[in-house]
Amino acid sequence: MSNYKRVSGDAVEYEVFARKTRVEPLHQVGSVVAPDDDLAMAYARATYDEERWCEMAIVRKEHVIELWSPGEV
Amino acid sequence: MSLSDLVLSLADNKQMLGLRYAEWATRAPSLEADIAAAAMGLDDLGHSRVLYGCLEPLGADPRAPERESDPATLRNLAYFDEPWTEWSQFVAANAILDTAFTVMIEACVGGSVDVLQHRLRKMLMEERYHFLHGRSWLRSGIDAGPLDRAWLEAIEWFGPSDGETAALHREGKLSMGPAELRTRLEEQLEAKAPRANTDWKTWDPVRRRSRPGAVDAHTFAMLRGLEEKKYAPPTAAKQA
Numbered sequence: 001m002s003n004y005k006r007v008s009g010d011a012v013e014y015e016v017f018a019r020k021t022r023v024e025p026l027h028q029v030g031s032v033v034a035p036d037d038d039l040a041m042a043y044a045r046a047t048y049d050e051e052r053w054c055e056m057a058i059v060r061k062e063h064v065i066e067l068w069s070p071g072e073v
Numbered sequence: 074m075s076l077s078d079l080v081l082s083l084a085d086n087k088q089m090l091g092l093r094y095a096e097w098a099t100r101a102p103s104l105e106a107d108i109a110a111a112a113m114g115l116d117d118l119g120h121s122r123v124l125y126g127c128l129e130p131l132g133a134d135p136r137a138p139e140r141e142s143d144p145a146t147l148r149n150l151a152y153f154d155e156p157w158t159e160w161s162q163f164v165a166a167n168a169i170l171d172t173a174f175t176v177m178i179e180a181c182v183g184g185s186v187d188v189l190q191h192r193l194r195k196m197l198m199e200e201r202y203h204f205l206h207g208r209s210w211l212r213s214g215i216d217a218g219p220l221d222r223a224w225l226e227a228i229e230w231f232g233p234s235d236g237e238t239a240a241l242h243r244e245g246k247l248s249m250g251p252a253e254l255r256t257r258l259e260e261q262l263e264a265k266a267p268r269a270n271t272d273w274k275t276w277d278p279v280r281r282r283s284r285p286g287a288v289d290a291h292t293f294a295m296l297r298g299l300e301e302k303k304y305a306p307p308t309a310a311k312q313a
Contacts, residue, residue, distance in 0.1 A: 033105060034105060035213070043105040047108050
């Protein structure tokens with residue numbers, strides 16, 4: 001995940017995950033910025049719905065617990 | 074008035090909602106909102122195509138030839154007559170009117186008519202995201218003017234308690250009548266519709282609206298494909 005932040009005001013950054021088939025794992029397809037979960041879901045669906053995903057999920061970037069970052073090991 | 078008339082009203086309104094959404098695809102407050110406006114516009118234009126396609130199986134297509142020449146024969150709500158100039162108009166339409174149309178689609182899917190039960194079901198999945206978008210922006214606070222107007226036009230669009238929508242409900246073709254539709258809309262939006270004294274005597278049961286007027290000339294020309302023709306190359310016949 002990128003360390004680039006484009007959040008301002010009350011907005012929150014969300015990472016978007018999706019997969020096309022049940023046998024593949026969820027992987028990150030992008031991110032959206034929104035003030036709440038509802039709008040983040042609407043934005044994620046609108047922005048990343050070009051492909052036929054069988055599953056899509058979002059998570060607040062601040063909720064991701066980082067074990068280490070690039071350059072730390 | 075028939076179920077076909079109601080479906081045509083729904084189709085015309087979805088088409089106009091889709092067009093008005095699309096007009097905001099580069100004017101919304103954020104890039105994400107721009108993309109959402111474009112995506113919701115595409116969804117609603119697609120829904121209108123599906124709804125127009127239901128008219129033939131329903132048995133009676135109420136579209137008359139005058140639709141090609143007279144914008145006042147289109148069945149869109151007055152809210153869509155002119156392009157929106159304020160973001161709050163977009164939000165009120167997204168939250169109130171789009172949800173009102175979804176509630177009517179729920180009534181069609183829950184009713185006894187096969188073609189509507191099957192063809193409209195997928196719309197409800199797509200509309201979930203329109204609802205989340207509208208509700209979230211609504212919570213951020215918008216002007217009362219567009220909000221009150223959208224509520225008024227939504228309640229009017231459901232129709233009077235003794236009108237055709239109520240009759241379709243009694244016949245089982247719709248799973249909800251005007252009172253149930255209004256209650257469902259209020260539950261969805263967690264808000265009460267403002268008090269309004271609709272004069273049903275002046276209400277147009279075909280266009281399901283009280284206000285006179287029609288869609289603006291530019292939009293009507295676009296709907297008829299005339300705007301596109303301005304940019305078309307001259308035909309071989311004209312060149313000769």
